Amino acid sequence: MASQSRAALEVTDLKLAYRVRGRDRIAIRGVTFTINKGESYGLVGESGSGKSTVAYAVMRYLPDNAKITGGSIVLDGKDMLHMDGDDLRKLRATAASMVYQNPGTALNPTIRAGDQLIEAFVIAGVAKGEARERALAMLGRVQISDPQGVMGRYPHQLSGGMQQRVVIAMALASDPTLLILDEPTTGLDATVEAEVLDLIRNLRATFGTSVLFISHNLGVIARMCDRVGVLYAGRMVEEGPAWELLTNPRHPYTVGLLRCIPRWGLSKEVGPLDTIPGFPPGIGAAIKACVFADRCGLVQDICRAEEPGLDPVGEGHASRCHFSDIAQTLPRAERDMVKRPPVPETARAALSIKNLRRTMTQQGNSFQALAGVDLEIAAGEVFGLVGESGSGKTTLARSVIGLGVPDAGSEIDLEGKKLAPRVGQRSLDQVRAIQIVFQNPDASLNRRKSVRQILGRALTKLTGVRGERRSRRIVELSESVRLDAGLLDALPRQLSGGLKQRVGIARAFAGEPHLVICDEPTSALDVSVQAAILNLLVRLQRDRNLSYIFISHDLGVVRYISDRIGVLYLGRLMEVGPADVVFSAPHHPYTEALLSAAPSLDVREEHRIRLQGDIPSAAKPPSGCVFHTRCPRKLGAICEQQEPPLLEEEPGHFLKCHIPIEDLRRLQKPEAADQAG
Amino acid sequence: MSATIALGRQESAARLRRQAWVERLRLALRTPSLLIGVGVLLFWVILAIFAQNIAPHDPLAPDILHKLQPPSADHRFGTDGLGRDVLSRVIYGSRGILVAAPLATLLGTVVGTAIGLIAGYFRGLVEDVLMRITDAFLALPTIVTALLVLASVGGSTTTVILVIGLGFAPIIARTVRAAVLSEAQLEYVEAARLRRERAPYVMFVEILPNVMGPVLVEFTVRLGYAVFAIATLSFLGLGIPPPSPDWGLTISEQYTYLISNFWWPVLFPALAIASLVIAVNMFADGLSRVLER
Numbered sequence: 001m002a003s004q005s006r007a008a009l010e011v012t013d014l015k016l017a018y019r020v021r022g023r024d025r026i027a028i029r030g031v032t033f034t035i036n037k038g039e040s041y042g043l044v045g046e047s048g049s050g051k052s053t054v055a056y057a058v059m060r061y062l063p064d065n066a067k068i069t070g071g072s073i074v075l076d077g078k079d080m081l082h083m084d085g086d087d088l089r090k091l092r093a094t095a096a097s098m099v100y101q102n103p104g105t106a107l108n109p110t111i112r113a114g115d116q117l118i119e120a121f122v123i124a125g126v127a128k129g130e131a132r133e134r135a136l137a138m139l140g141r142v143q144i145s146d147p148q149g150v151m152g153r154y155p156h157q158l159s160g161g162m163q164q165r166v167v168i169a170m171a172l173a174s175d176p177t178l179l180i181l182d183e184p185t186t187g188l189d190a191t192v193e194a195e196v197l198d199l200i201r202n203l204r205a206t207f208g209t210s211v212l213f214i215s216h217n218l219g220v221i222a223r224m225c226d227r228v229g230v231l232y233a234g235r236m237v238e239e240g241p242a243w244e245l246l247t248n249p250r251h252p253y254t255v256g257l258l259r260c261i262p263r264w265g266l267s268k269e270v271g272p273l274d275t276i277p278g279f280p281p282g283i284g285a286a287i288k289a290c291v292f293a294d295r296c297g298l299v300q301d302i303c304r305a306e307e308p309g310l311d312p313v314g315e316g317h318a319s320r321c322h323f324s325d326i327a328q329t330l331p332r333a334e335r336d337m338v339k340r341p342p343v344p345e346t347a348r349a350a351l352s353i354k355n356l357r358r359t360m361t362q363q364g365n366s367f368q369a370l371a372g373v374d375l376e377i378a379a380g381e382v383f384g385l386v387g388e389s390g391s392g393k394t395t396l397a398r399s400v401i402g403l404g405v406p407d408a409g410s411e412i413d414l415e416g417k418k419l420a421p422r423v424g425q426r427s428l429d430q431v432r433a434i435q436i437v438f439q440n441p442d443a444s445l446n447r448r449k450s451v452r453q454i455l456g457r458a459l460t461k462l463t464g465v466r467g468e469r470r471s472r473r474i475v476e477l478s479e480s481v482r483l484d485a486g487l488l489d490a491l492p493r494q495l496s497g498g499l500k501q502r503v504g505i506a507r508a509f510a511g512e513p514h515l516v517i518c519d520e521p522t523s524a525l526d527v528s529v530q531a532a533i534l535n536l537l538v539r540l541q542r543d544r545n546l547s548y549i550f551i552s553h554d555l556g557v558v559r560y561i562s563d564r565i566g567v568l569y570l571g572r573l574m575e576v577g578p579a580d581v582v583f584s585a586p587h588h589p590y591t592e593a594l595l596s597a598a599p600s601l602d603v604r605e606e607h608r609i610r611l612q613g614d615i616p617s618a619a620k621p622p623s624g625c626v627f628h629t630r631c632p633r634k635l636g637a638i639c640e641q642q643e644p645p646l647l648e649e650e651p652g653h654f655l656k657c658h659i660p661i662e663d664l665r666r667l668q669k670p671e672a673a674d675q676a677g
Numbered sequence: 678m679s680a681t682i683a684l685g686r687q688e689s690a691a692r693l694r695r696q697a698w699v700e701r702l703r704l705a706l707r708t709p710s711l712l713i714g715v716g717v718l719l720f721w722v723i724l725a726i727f728a729q730n731i732a733p734h735d736p737l738a739p740d741i742l743h744k745l746q747p748p749s750a751d752h753r754f755g756t757d758g759l760g761r762d763v764l765s766r767v768i769y770g771s772r773g774i775l776v777a778a779p780l781a782t783l784l785g786t787v788v789g790t791a792i793g794l795i796a797g798y799f800r801g802l803v804e805d806v807l808m809r810i811t812d813a814f815l816a817l818p819t820i821v822t823a824l825l826v827l828a829s830v831g832g833s834t835t836t837v838i839l840v841i842g843l844g845f846a847p848i849i850a851r852t853v854r855a856a857v858l859s860e861a862q863l864e865y866v867e868a869a870r871l872r873r874e875r876a877p878y879v880m881f882v883e884i885l886p887n888v889m890g891p892v893l894v895e896f897t898v899r900l901g902y903a904v905f906a907i908a909t910l911s912f913l914g915l916g917i918p919p920p921s922p923d924w925g926l927t928i929s930e931q932y933t934y935l936i937s938n939f940w941w942p943v944l945f946p947a948l949a950i951a952s953l954v955i956a957v958n959m960f961a962d963g964l965s966r967v968l969e970r
Contacts, residue, residue: 021700403867423870431873444864448886461872507868 008076008178008210009035009058009096015070016050016057016234018283024067025284027053029234029291031071032310035178040204040211042225042242044218046257046526047497048280050234051214055180058212059098060088076177093123097171101183103163107155113166114151117173124174138169141206143199145613159614161192165199172207179204180212185220189388190553191611194597197224198610216526218261219599222246227316230254233281233291236310240317246601250319252296252330259332260531262560264600267579268538272334273531273560279496290322297331298323334535350379350547351400351414351515357407358395358571367619369395370406371571374646377564379415379514382541382548384562384579386555386594390615392571393551397517400549401434402426415514432462432511437537439520441500445492451478451503452488455510462511473510481506481536498529502536509540515547522557534561555598559583564652567591570618570626573646577653586664588657589633625658633659633667704967711963717956721949725771734762736769736922745939755941757931766922767945773923774953777838778903784842785903786849786896793853794880794888798861808854811847819844820909827915837916841906845899852895856888890968897961901954908950924950 016028028050035041045051056062058073060080073080076095083091100106108116114135121131121138139147142165155163164184171179181200185193201224204211215221221228221242228245230238230253238251249255259274266273278295281287290296293303302322310320321327353375360369370392377383385393398404400412402423412419414433420426438444445454455474459465465473475485481502492500501521508516518537522530538561541548552558558565558579565582567575567590575588582591596609611630616622622629628639638658646654649661657664705711724731734752740760748755754763796807823840830836860866861884869879910916911925919926924946931942 021703401871403870424873428873431871435871436868438864438868440864444868446865446883446887458872461874511872 006036007034007074008037008039009212010074011054011058011071012074013071014054014057014068014073016053016062016066016068018063019065019067020284023284024069026069027066027234027283028057029287031231031234031236033229033236033239035210035212037177037210038204038208039227040213040225042213042215042221042228043231044215044221044228044257045231046216046280046528048233048283049231051231052182053234054231055098055182055212055214058178058180059092059096061098094125094174095176096178096180097174097176098180098182099164099167099171099184101186103160103167103187104155106167107163109155111154112151113153113155113158113163117151117166117170120170120173126173134173135169138172139166141203142166142169142172144169159192160188161196161614164188164196168196168200168203172203172209175207176209178210178212180214182214183216184213186215186217189615190555190594190597191388192614193220193599194608195610197599198608200224217599218246218258218527219601222601223599230257233285233287234283235291236320237292238317238319238321239310240314240319244314244317248314248317248328250313250317250324250327251292251321252298252323252327253292254319255327255330256295256297256333257527258601260527261601262531262534262554262556264556264559265580265583266556266560268561272535272538275333275532275535276528277333290320292321297333298326298329350381351375351377351412351549353396353400354411354413356396356399356410356412358392358399358404358410359407360395362619365619367617368621369571369618370399371621373568373571373573375566375573375576377515377547377549379547380541380545382550382561382563384558384565385549385551385568386553386558386565387568388553388594388615390570390618391568392618393568394519395571396568397436397519397549397551400515401436401517402431428462433514434517435508435511435513435515436517436519437501437505437508437521440524441492441497441504442524444504445500445507447492450489450491451483451495454503455488455506458507458510477506477510480509480540496529497525498532501525501529501533505533505536505540509544512544513546515549516541517549517551519551520553523552523554530557537561555583555595556600567594570616570621572626572656573654574627574656575654576646577650581650581653585668586661587668588655589631589659589664590627592668593630593632625656633664635659701967705963708963708966710959711967714956714958714960714963717952718960721771721775721953721956724768725775728769728772732762732765732768734765736761736765737920745934745942748941754945755939757927757942758934758939761922763942763945766927767924767949770922770924770927770946770949771953773834773917773921774904774907777834777841777907777917778900781838781841781907782845782896782900782903784838785845785899786892788843789846789849789895790853790885790892792846792850793855794857794885796850797854797857798876798880798884804854807850811850814844814847815851820906823906823910824913824915827910832910832915832918834917837907837910841903841910844906845903849892849895849899852891853888856891857884860884860887894961894965894968897957897964901957901961904950904954904957 012032014028014031017024017026031054043051043054057068058075068081075091078091117135117138118131121134122128126134136147136151139150144150144162144165150158150162185196188196197220213221213224225242228240228242229236230251232253238245238249238254246258249258256274256276260276262273276295281291289305289307290303293299296303308320308322310318313319313324353373356370356373357368358370359366373396387393395404399406402421405421414430419430423431452474455477456470459470459473474488478485478488483499483502483506487495487499522533525533534557550558550561562579564577565579566573567588569590574590575582593609593611609632613630616629624640624642625644628634631639635658644656644658646656649655655661738761742760743756744758744760746752746756752762752764754767757763792807792811796804822844826840827836866879866883869883907916908925911923912929914929917923917926927946928943935943
């Protein structure tokens with residue numbers, strides 16, 4: 001009866017609190033939005049904004065201590081909040097499905113993928129005999145190659161991309177009105193992510209399903225959604241058509257968020273990234289007026305006195321700001337330009353890697369994680385390393401710092417002196433000279449040690465300072481990473497993600513290193529925090545004129561911080577060159593595909609290059625050029641038989657490809673892509 | 678939900694630390710099994726410490742004329758086969774076990790934790806050798822091994838502690854090793870190696886504090902078993918020699934009177950053992966719940 005309504009989902013003034021330590025802490029402070037039938041709606045926000053909580057509330061999958069304190073959720077015409085037991089179960093089975101961030105944990109590891117998919121159909125009401133056929137057909141629709149084979153395999157035998165396809169197939173089994181996607185591609189490689197996003201887009205077109213898409217990645221949202229809502233501290237601060245909102249934001253938070261992102265082609269030479277000062281209000285914080293007032297550069301007295309309404313600022317576009325008309329004049333938080341010191345003409349390379357090979361064994365199979373990498377990194381240079389998972393980025397980094405022993409014949413020299421393979425065999429000076437900033441500060445900081453203990457121990461072991469001098473150095477060190485000295489006695493868990501990573505950076509700098517390896521140092525952080533950390537890393541590098549090896553899967557970030565970039569694929573460098581050269585045509589076909597796959601805020605409808613299938617197993621690398629199995633520009637037999645050498649095609653620009661650079665230049669011209677289009 | 682608290686400048690770290698402890702304490706106060714366990718344990722500890730002041734009679738003084746008296750105003754738990762006051766013997770009897778059981782468990786925990794840490798941290802050959810030896814010991818039932826050793830060496834409190842303690846070490850080693858395995862993969866361990874820390878420092882200063890939760894829980898669980906095992910050994914006559922008022926020993930001395938319906942010399946020490954074992958187990962259960970949060 002009521003399901004005649006046009007809306008697939010109507011959330012009205014939703015309020016939700018988590019009961020923590022005997023007190024209700026407000027997490028959602030009144031959120032209203034509507035998803036029309038067939039529409040794709042994106043919810044963006046940083047961690048703690050409440051975007052996932054909203055999604056779980058829609059499904060009523062909430063933890064025991066969560067309490068919906070107000071508002072309504074109407075899914076497909078039915079009131080979700082006044083439903084219990086069987087009705088709720090039935091509605092979940094038919095009206096809405098959810099795809100989670102990590103497909104590895106969403107699938108039961110002990111049941112074959114096919115059986116799980118069949119079960120999803122049976123629950124959706126398909127007869128047992130028919131379910132198997134339907135499951136097979138669905139695997140075909142999510143474009144899994146060899147659906148028969150996949151049916152019989154266990155989840156761990158499938159790659160991440162295939163797992164996520166199976167999960168999507170299960171979600172679609174009930175032909176739901178609403179599909180909730182909670183960061184569905186966050187754990188996937190860029191090329192796989194691009195494929196999965198394409199798939200979701202195509203499926204939406206065929207099934208006409210409404211989508212609630214939750215992501216912290218504005219580029220992904222821009223590509224996937226019709227309309228977007230921006231959540232901040234459990235409040236919708238801006239809502240509007242995706243493209244309009246991202247190009248013409250009218251709330252200072254959205255404006256600031258967009259400025260934090262290292263945009264396409266932006267480099268540190270242009271200036272520091274903008275940041276949003278301060279911290280978001282925690283869950284349960286008392287907020288009287290505008291939720292963003294404390295961090296806003298445009299704040300006036302009225303902002304602290306009364307909360308603005310979500311007022312229209314354009315066609316379907318609304319902003320919760322008293323000053324939405326001047327939101328884009330938000331002053332930049334970072335004004336000081338970091339001047340680059342004159343590059344010293346050091347003849348000697350800071351780090352020189354020759355023929356680096358590493359054979360590893362996994363479950364009895366040995367494979368080459370690194371297959372002969374040659375690399376030189378100059379003093380004061382930031383070398384960016386990109387590549388998908390399994391490409392050998394981390395293996396390379398670990399070999400350099402001495403945590404992974406390369407094969408015999410490999411050679412790593414630091415400032416002209418040979419480095420022993422193990423950190424324990426290196427001299428103290430060499431150990432001090434190379435340090436690392438780890439990806440995840442939660443794992444890299446001992447949770448039982450205070451910041452002071454962590455930094456103090458590093459100083460003692462690496463520089464030998466003690467007593468009064470050490471205390472002074474601890475304070476200096478924390479100041480150099482802009483960590484308030486009042487936080488020195490905090491334990492890591494008492495710090496936010498960005499502050500924790502500052503501690504990790506300070507520790508790496510304790511011994512005044514010459515080369516710092518940054519292994520995805522910002523991938524666990526929100527964009528506004530990421531911007532601040534990147535600025536800090538640039539500043540530290542320039543002040544001390546040291547070298548970085550910067551590993552990241554985020555091409556925008558690598559482009560921003562790096563002077564030179566190397567592209568790794570299956571343990572081989574496919575392309576090396578100055579950052580701007582690598583990022584502009586002509587480039588290696590693999591680089592081209594990587595760049596094309598990255599979700600971008602700047603190109604609306606791109607000509608995308610899609611790579612077929614998954615990365616081949618390093619245990620059985622393809623013959624000839626290792627990329628030939630997925631290469632869209634494959635020449636022919638030569639690619640399958642002969643491995644091309646890494647040649648200097650232009651000064652400083654190395655390519656490992658059979659295609660002559662002039663041909664690549666011609667093929668990769670924008671017009672050429674149009675014709676191919 | 679993430680437990681991270683974003684720290685503003687105004688909030689001092691020390692205050693937050695205090696809050697975390699208050700929080701843990703509050704959780705403990707809301708865990709009934711922990712409270713009951715602690716209560717009964719404290720009850721026995723106080724009895725043991727102040728036995729002289731609390732016990733109405735000398736636990737060792739025989740009074741053959743008044744043997745096997747049923748519970749009365751003078752002898753609330755009655756008297757045993759030698760006319761000794763059962764209540765006083767139960768009170769004094771707590772002393773031996775409340776010293777021996779924790780010491781044995783402590784010994785087992787220290788040795789087991791060390792083995793587990795070394796095996797879990799070094800992996801490879803060291804791990805294989807240590808864990809195979811541990812497995813071999815695990816295959817022997819603690820009580821039987823203890824019986825053999827005590828029968829050949831002779832019973833005394835020290836040997837009981839040594840035998841039970843070392844018998845527990847392999848079990849604790851397994852638990853600790855499992856915890857260390859996942860802990861040693863975290864990058865803070867690599868960070869320590871990157872500043873050339875020595876292995877003992879990494880194991881005992883970096884890793885150990887992070888596996889103290891499982892170690893504590895294992896300690897309390899083993900404590901319950903220790904009480905039980907020590908009582909069993911004394912019952913079998915291989916523990917503390919008579920005329921000690923030890924509970925297990927008392928039961929074994931007096932149980933023949935059960936046939937003649939003199940139940941009190943046996944029931945009360947048996948209840949004492951049961952209450953202590955259950956209390957320790959409830960404490961262990963409650964503690965693991967509080968620590969797992």
